Amino acid sequence: MECTASDLVDLLFVWNHPHADGMSGKIFHRLLLKELNMQSLHGPPDFSNSVLEFSDSSAKFPPPINQLAKLPISPSFAMKALWDDYKPSSLFKSPLQADWAPISCSPYRSRFQIFDIGNEILLNVLSACRERKTTLTALLNALVLTSLSIHLEESKARAFACSTAIDQRRFLPPNPPNYPWMKPKETIGNYVSLQYHEFGTELVSQVRSEAIQNNTGGEISTGLLELIWSISKKVRNEIQMRLNMGLKNDLVGLMKFVPDWKAQFKSDVKKPRKLSWFMTNLGTIEEKSEPNLGEGGENAWSIRRAQFTTSTEIPIGALIFSVMSVKNGELVVACTWQDTVLEENLVASVMTDLERWLTQIGGRA
DSSP, X not given: OOOOGGGOOOOOOOOOTTXXXXXXXXXXXXXXXXXXXXXXXXSSOOOSSXXXXXXXOGGGOOOOXXXXXOOOOOHHHHHHHHHHHHSOTTTSOOTTXXXXXXXXXXXXXXXXXXXXXXXXXXXXXXXXXXXXXXXXHHHHHHHHHHHHHXXXXXXXXXXXXXXXXXXXXGGSOSSOTTOTTOOGGGOOSOOEEEEEEEEOHHHHHHHHXXXXXXXXXXXXXXXXXXXXXXXXXXXXXXXXHHHHTTTTTOGGGXXXXXXXXXXXXXXXXXXXXXXXXXXXEEEEEOSSOSTTSSTTSTTOOOOOOOOOOOOOOTTSOSEEEEEEEETTSOEEXXXXXXXXXXOHHHHHHHHHHHHHHHHHHHHHO
């Protein structure tokens, strides 16, 4: 069926992080698409009554992860986490700190920019990642590191640290005895953790040196690209090591040691910023729902474009990158930052680099 303006609907699922994680948004749209196509079997949709009615779901409210699985913590992991959190920052200053983006509680207003990458380029980038034994998420982390190393002076940033979101649903058992209705991969809830990555002064200096020596007018030189692939593989290996450990020594397992979260947040905003950026990639969502639900019919629904954008969270990464794509469609990369904390020109430069470099990599593959 040929699409016209009247055939397109923008659907926004907006939520608060304590209630649901990023993957929940993907699950919501997948289940909604399935339901729409179920309804389409009975004819074209009727939107004259636009009020949605839901049954009471309180009896099946998603339980916290600690009620679904064990999160074992070793003494050494707990002691290191406590030291990292409570050590005097003035005495143990780390070059990894993002002092170039000091924490400020106001204004609490998010800014964002996005760019799209066409499907042909995206497929080539994914192919290149597989050949290099890495992933798109890891590559994006390496590209952000490279861009920030170029646009921030060494006196402001000698090293960087960032984090990547990890979906924990893969570790949760389906239909546990106390929650027989629970299907983790179809449940909207908050089941996410983080993996930290550190890029030391020597590596960042190497990136800057390679970029300066082989300035190609914005494109990545052959030498710099090899270094980027190496960094990407490093990030991928760290993520894989985290996945191999399952829920053992997971950051979420430390949450039980926090007696007062309000006090914890107030304490965090008084400390130096630890992370320069945060990367979350929801991967690909199917453009159509399951077979035999109206696909190919004149009333069938499909997803043409998907965008994932997060709001600013003051104590974490200065830049938040949110990535999502539709099968056979474009990749959408969004970047969020706190208004006035960063210069818009810096963010624009980083986003321009990412778009240009992904296109360059996709063109070479």
